Amino acid sequence: SYDLTQPLSVSLALGQTARITCGGNNIGSKNVHWYQQKPGQAPVLVIYKNTNRPSGIPERFSGSNSGNTATLIISEAQAGDEADYCCQVWDTTTAPVFGGGTKLTVL
Amino acid sequence: EVHLVESGGGLVQPGGSLRLSCEASGFTFSDYSINWIRQAPGKGLEWLSYISNSGGVIFYADSVKGRFTISRDNAKNSLYLQMNTLRVEDTAVYYCARDGDGHCFMYWGQGTLVSVSS
DSSP: OOOOBOOSEEEEOTTSOEEEEEEOTTGGGSOEEEEEEOTTSOOEEEEBTTTBOOTTSOTTEEEEEETTEEEEEESSOOGGGOEEEEEEEOOTTSOOEEOOOEEEEEO | OOEEEEEOOEEEOTTOOEEEEEEEESSOGGGSOEEEEEEOTTSOEEEEEEEOTTSOOEEEOTTTTTTEEEEEEGGGTEEEEEEOSOOGGGOEEEEEEEEOGGGOEEEEOOOEEEEEOO
16 A cells, blocks of 8 residues: 655744645655645645645645655645645555645644 | 535444435536545544446445445436445544546535444
8 A cells, every 4th residue: 555644743833834745655756635624624625636726725825746755835824724734645556545634733 | 516415424333334325516426436535533534435427437445345335326416335334443424525637536525424333
């Protein structure tokens, strides 16, 4: 199986830039998707195929993917960005897999 | 606007069965593949099953293979998950999610809670 590794938590001050990583073997060759999940709510797709934002997602959300690390970047973090963030990949060699999730705290 | 609404969750004893439904609206249901994904209390997301738009291609996670069956009725815009031989560790919120570009999960339902306990 294919494993995705995320930090358990990331904390930053209001207005700073958050970088949440997702590690996997040669993940740069795969499409990585990112989800935001707030307590008691369903996940929401915020980035798909490494760098693409669905409609309605602010431009402050962006992504990158290279080598063994994909990164979700949240610029000018707001209190409303506090949530769990999870990466996901699905390629032809493995079933869809999710990272363990990262809790983002905006101080 | 895309809507996915799950139903059918509840409390069931170990070894029991349950059938979940997911009713879709706001898009042409027969054009899209759909997935079931679950989240145990306090845990991360776990993909369970995929069904192609026609129902001709189906995949399962090893954790549910042989116990769960995915199906769909395109005439009723509905997706189903028949869950048999349920275990305590199947306790979770179950989501249906529509496939998107690059096999992302573009749209999610609100989830339905399944509790397996004696």
